[in-house]
Amino acid sequence: MRSGAKTAVIGGVFLVVAGGVGYGAYTGLVGPGAPNTSAEVRTGPLTAEEVDGAAKEFLTQWASGKDASAVGQLTTDATAAASYINSFREEARVTSPVITPGVAVGTRVPFTVSATVTFEGKSAPWEYGSELTVVRGQTTGRPVVAWTPSVLYPKLTTATRLVTGEASAPQIDAVDRNGVELTAEKYPSLGPILNELREKYGKDAGGSPGIELALKADESAAGAADQPADQTLVQLAEGIPGKLTTTLDATVQGAAERSVKTFSEASVAAVKPSTGEILAIANNRADGFNAAMLGKQAPGSTMKIVTAALLLEKGLIGADKAAECPKDASYMGRGFTNLNGFSLDDQPFSTSFARSCNTAFIKLIDDVGDDSALGKEAAEVFGIGLDNWKTGVPTFDGSVPATAGGEAAAQYIGQGTVQMNVLNMASITATVKDGAFKQPVLVAPTLDNRQTATAARTLSPAVAQQLRRMMRITATSGTAATAMSGLGGDKGAKTGSAEVDGQETSNSWFAGYRDDLAAAAVVQAGGHGGDAAGPVVAAVLGAG
Known part of the structure; x- marks a missing residue:
């Protein structure tokens, strides 16, 4: 993930559990490229045996702690894959993963990872699912894994990285305007927003950071500035959350x-x-x-x-003044029409607004x-x-x-x-x-x-009043009437x-x-x- 990643392997025993249909035929590890031992470069669609063999070989070597460079050779981008795998071990501090392949769907192979995250004597379990895709190498014809960072973790991209250590900001206990607790579990849409609030206000809210595995923006990568705030994936040690009151209403x-x-x-x-x-x-x-x-x-x-x-x-215009609403109109060579070509004759502008007449505005x-x-x-x-x-x-x-x-x-x-x-x-x-x-x-x-x-x-009182009147007409007898009918x-x-x-x-x-x-x-x-x-x-x- 970062060019300065080291090649040492940290962690304990790594395992692959062959749990998917098709994997039972393999009783041991095969050498790199074993599904294609001929000197002839193979072409054409991959066989089920090639998909199974390439997936098992990659997952086994990734889990076993093999040198990251060797694991990278089993993908379409050896250098990038090795860097990310190295970072997965050293920056994310992931140890002892047990990887269980699922049933292949064509060239896609799902799998689950059950691992431990360890940092300075603290540890916590981490389980998640991901998938890989097997393709035929362009030059060798050998079945290999199509490399993308999401193979290691679904939300990992070229602009993010996985890091375990002291949190960049304390956790927060966010509450609504009336003191009701707001959590991403109860209100899923608030997940990204709560992460942003934590990043900006965690320290101001009086908390202290814990230790966690987080998905962070990779500041050295293109697109890092567009990434959301850090996302906590695993908490190894709790800090002290701060209390943050929002304007939201639960x-x-x-x-x-x-x-x-x-x-x-x-x-x-x-x-x-x-x-x-x-x-x-x-x-x-x-x-x-x-x-x-x-x-x-x-x-x-x-x-x-x-x-x-x-x-x-x-x-x-005026809300009560007559306005033209022909079925079509043009301006500087560009034509506009109304829905289904309707037109209105001798009607006030409020009717054109309520019926959403395009041409009344264009004219x-x-x-x-x-x-x-x-x-x-x-x-x-x-x-x-x-x-x-x-x-x-x-x-x-x-x-x-x-x-x-x-x-x-x-x-x-x-x-x-x-x-x-x-x-x-x-x-x-x-x-x-x-x-x-x-x-x-x-x-x-x-x-x-x-x-x-x-x-x-500000809007003048007269203009604001006319706008509200036109919007009320729209809500009671115009295009919004059905949706708003149950509201007083x-x-x-x-x-x-x-x-x-x-x-x-x-x-x-x-x-x-x-x-x-x-x-x-x-x-x-x-x-x-x-x-x-x-x-x-x-x-x-x-x-x-």
Whole structure:
């Protein structure tokens, strides 16, 4: 993993247990390359015997403590494999692994590892599963293991490393705004966030570090800066955890966790409009990425909230003023249409907003007279795109880059170069509800005296009132009505569907508020905003 890794072997006895179908035929170790003893370079698909033999040979030699260079020779990248195997033994301090192969599926062979992690007289067991793939060597034709760091541990990459030693930060006992304990076991979406909070606030929270095996960013590798905070895998000795109070609400968080599980690849965020406090963050994604706070996607028609604010401030529309909504429109050579080609005649702009009429927005961009005006509105009123949010953990703060022509028009309806995540859209919705931008926060700024972001100006009362009225109409009789029908109180919403190149079905977006709670959600390939993301948001708003 690192060029300075030593070649000495640390540890006790290493074993391979032949537990998979096909391995019973092997009664002892075979020499390197034994499945292909002919001088002729073999080609063609691998046989089951070749897959079994190559996998067993690699796993046996890795577990037995053989010189890492020799083990590396059994892979497609001998140098890299040897370095990682060396580090697995010396930096991760993994000893006495028992590796049990599973049943091969084609050229893929799953296996489990049961080992001990040892450091300065402390030890703890470590068990996990991984898999390898056998391929034919390009030059030798010999069956070998396709090298990738994830063979040694599934989450290991070229930008991370496994290290055992004193923790870089103390553990934390995180609690919600009411003192309810927050754990990754009960609230899985909070796992990456709790790691970030621990890394930043562990010492400030009054804890002391323990000894652990952790997955860390490899600071010498490309992409290290994009890696999440250290992830504890095995704790050898407990430190003293510090207590950290967050702005989260366990009830709302629980609703968010349940709602995103209804759909694959879904994210939701909820904030308190009057304060900017984040009440919930949840993701249901195969890759474990915190897309709710770090995602970058086109938000579709939920962006029309910002566009409507711009047009209202320019005096180009009024909620009750008639607006053109033809079935199609164009700007600077780029054409736009409405869903299923609908049009509206002699209707107020609030109806175009509630029905999500694209052309009603596109028709007015020429009257604005500044193709970059939308980005200015997003930054000056909604705090978007300034890259200065300090929530307490890393976030992407949205982006509406300056552009021109047809690309600028696409931004008006949340397509093109606009990039948002659901925390951004929840904040935008909260700004409309409150009338002023309050930067989202996950922990109180007083904890570390950080300066939160502010917006250059607030919405005028008249504009804010019209925006809320249009969002209420959308929630009661427009495209968001079905999703919001079960909610009472002061409510408003906006739906969105964002087209993605190469994706047959659009992403489903939804933003809404109810009293002093605002939320936004996205469901990848979920279709119309009210169909998938809408129920997710409604469930969260209903828990507030």
